[in-house]
Amino acid sequence: MDLSQFPTIRVAACDLNGQMRGKRLPGSYGATLEDGSMRMPLSSLNVDLWGADIEDSPLVFDSGDADGVLLPTDRGPVPMPWLDNPSALVPMWMYREDGNPFNGDPRHALAAxxxxxxxxxxxxxxxxxxxxxxxxxxxxxxxxxxxxxxxxxxxxxxxxxxxxxxxxxxxxxxxxxxxxxxxxxxxxxxxxxxxxxxxxxxxxxxxxxxxxxxxxxxxxxxxxxxxxxxxxxxxxxxxxxxxxxxxxxxxxxxxxxxxxxxxxxxxxxxxxxxxxxxxxxxxxxxxxxxxxxxxxxxxxxxxxxxxxxxxxxxxxxxxxxxxxxxxxxxxxxxxxxxxxxxxxxxxxxxxxxxxxxxxxxxxxxxxxxxxxxxxxxxxxxxxxxxxxxxxxxxxxxxxxxxxxxxxxxxxxxxxxxxxxxxxxxxxxxxxxxxxxxxx
CATH class of the missing domain: 3.30.590.10 (Glutamine synthetase/guanido kinase, catalytic domain)
Structure with a gap:
């Protein structure tokens, strides 16, 4: 799917509650998603139902709330037909800076x-x-x-x-x-x-x-x-x-x-x-x-x-x-x-x-x-x-x-x-x- 055809796209990974956590981006960003430039805090996959950080979480307090690297999964981008304006969603999963899978990501747990x-x-x-x-x-x-x-x-x-x-x-x-x-x-x-x-x-x-x-x-x-x-x-x-x-x-x-x-x-x-x-x-x-x-x-x-x-x-x-x-x-x-x-x-x-x-x-x-x-x-x-x-x-x-x-x-x-x-x-x-x- 050519993501540049869309005015905007979404990138999202799955948190522990099954909610999508990610970003809205211009469609032109689609060509850069494989290079590791898309980042989010590792703690973003470990927030509560309201999206609040977990108190005393080591992901926040021990690691300084370090970033992880979001990369596309092999699922590939999909359209979002429930939106009024054309857009696509790119499912992502989280990796650490050193290239290893982030073991707090539910999808990595299933992949293991x-x-x-x-x-x-x-x-x-x-x-x-x-x-x-x-x-x-x-x-x-x-x-x-x-x-x-x-x-x-x-x-x-x-x-x-x-x-x-x-x-x-x-x-x-x-x-x-x-x-x-x-x-x-x-x-x-x-x-x-x-x-x-x-x-x-x-x-x-x-x-x-x-x-x-x-x-x-x-x-x-x-x-x-x-x-x-x-x-x-x-x-x-x-x-x-x-x-x-x-x-x-x-x-x-x-x-x-x-x-x-x-x-x-x-x-x-x-x-x-x-x-x-x-x-x-x-x-x-x-x-x-x-x-x-x-x-x-x-x-x-x-x-x-x-x-x-x-x-x-x-x-x-x-x-x-x-x-x-x-x-x-x-x-x-x-x-x-x-x-x-x-x-x-x-x-x-x-x-x-x-x-x-x-x-x-x-x-x-x-x-x-x-x-x-x-x-x-x-x-x-x-x-x-x-x-x-x-x-x-x-x-x-x-x-x-x-x-x-x-x-x-x-x-x-x-x-x-x-x-x-x-x-x-x-x-x-x-x-x-x-x-x-x-x-």
Whole structure:
């Protein structure tokens, strides 16, 4: 893409909360992005939801808030169809002055997991299912969106309703056109169980590309919604008495010959699949901070409310946290169903696939698969019940320490403690004003 054709461009890297941090530049700057002249403080990827520096952060106080070097990722520039004026976004990631990756960058954390698979001659293929809710945020309280035909607020659930999808046809037409322009492989869209809630599946891609697509798609959904007079949010729980937003990931692993290492020709899958499942189960409680990174996230994690809180697995069973879907053996894969829609895609995919690799390398043995309703099974290892517990578990777990570098672990814990303290000064009924578009 010739960036000089655009009056302005954006360059942005992903911070720990999944937000874009970067700059607006003249299009003529596009030719200079590869030379390392684009710089930002290393601490800019470790700010809280409001964009404030983390108190006592060593990135600020020990290093003098040193600059890092932003370089384009291999994702390449993409148009920004939600803006009124033509522009392009160039996804970037952060390096240190000496040319080494900055190990506080979430995308580098995922790249390190991807490299561990590549060292074995394997490639992870991943796909995400993203749920979001359209809302009316013009008042003092969040409200359900108006129906495009008559303007009255939506008042009822419409699970798998083609009529509701078609009511928002203009929005979805622009959304799919934007996804195509950005190279995001958007697939099926459905009306979900929440009021004004929808889900869109993205097609399987190599691991880093899948994370890039999810990150960019969240920005696209929010931007297109605004052009249609509503807001879109991936908050885990926009409304206390309605369904929450989840983000499921499906992944398989291919060898050098293009064979799926989880496929044994039958429905049960290989021993490698079961080792990967065991790793995911082992890491799940300590991974809660990644799956539920905000105070609002924990209002979704209620036992029996279609958000799995127990670390269990099964074949073709949607009540479990880890499902092995049926279908063709060649497509045998793991579906991880725990994360909320408010996650950072890079951290989420890193902890899921990193845990699977830990299970494979240690040849962990999975427990017996669950039969029946997993919500009724007692004694399962549980996700952390609140953010304070999640922070403590994430900071102390030995498997998490093998998946993420110390900088990511320390920064994320510091960030979440600071956010908890600030939210403590804000009335709970107003928390949505911070979360609405930030996540």
């Amino acid at each position: 997991i991807d490299a561990r698979f590549a060292a074995k001659g394997w490639q992870v293929m991943a796909a995400t299912e993203l749920e979001f809710t359209l809302v009316d945020d013009r008042g003092q309280a969040l409200a359900h969106p108006p129906h495009p035909a008559h303007g009255r607020a939506l008042a009822g659930e419409a699970i798998l309703s083609v009529r509701q999808i078609d009511a928002f046809d203009a929005f979805f037409t622009d959304l799919y056109a934007g996804a195509a322009a950005m190279g995001i492989p958007a697939q099926a869209a459905i009306s979900e169980s929440g009021i004004g809630q929808f889900e869109i599946n993205l097609n399987h891609q190599p691991l880093l590309r899948a994370a890039d697509d999810a990150w960019l798609f969240k920005a696209l959904v929010k931007g297109v919604a605004r052009k249609h007079g509503v807001a879109a949010t991936f908050m885990a729980k926009p409304f206390e008495d309605d369904a929450g937003n989840g983000l499921h990931v499906h992944f398989s692993v291919m060898d050098r010959e293009g064979r799926n290492i989880f496929d044994n020709g039958g429905p049960e899958g290989t021993a490698l699949l079961r080792h990967a499942v065991a790793g995911c189960i082992r890491a799940m409680p300590a991974s809660t901070l990644v799956f539920a990174p905000h105070l609002n996230s924990y209002t979704r994690l209620v036992p029996g409310a279609h958000a799995p809180t127990g670390a269990a697995w099964a074949y073709e069973n949607r009540t479990v946290a880890i499902r092995v879907p049926g279908g063709s053996p060649a497509a045998r894969r793991i579906e991880h169903r725990t994360a909320g829609g408010d996650i950072n895609p890079y951290l989420m995919l890193a902890v899921v696939t990193g845990a699977a690799l830990e299970g494979i390398e240690a040849q962990m043995e999975a427990p017996a698969p669950i039969s029946g309703n997993a919500y009724e099974v007692e004694g399962l290892p549980q996700l952390a019940a609140d953010m304070a517990s999640a922070i403590d578990a994430f900071a102390a777990d030995e498997v998490i320490a093998r998946i993420f570098p110390p900088r990511i672990i320390d920064n994320l814990c510091q960030t979440k403690r600071q956010e908890m303290a600030r939210f403590g000064t804000i009335p709970p009924e107003l928390h949505w004003q911070t979360y609405l578009e930030a996540v």
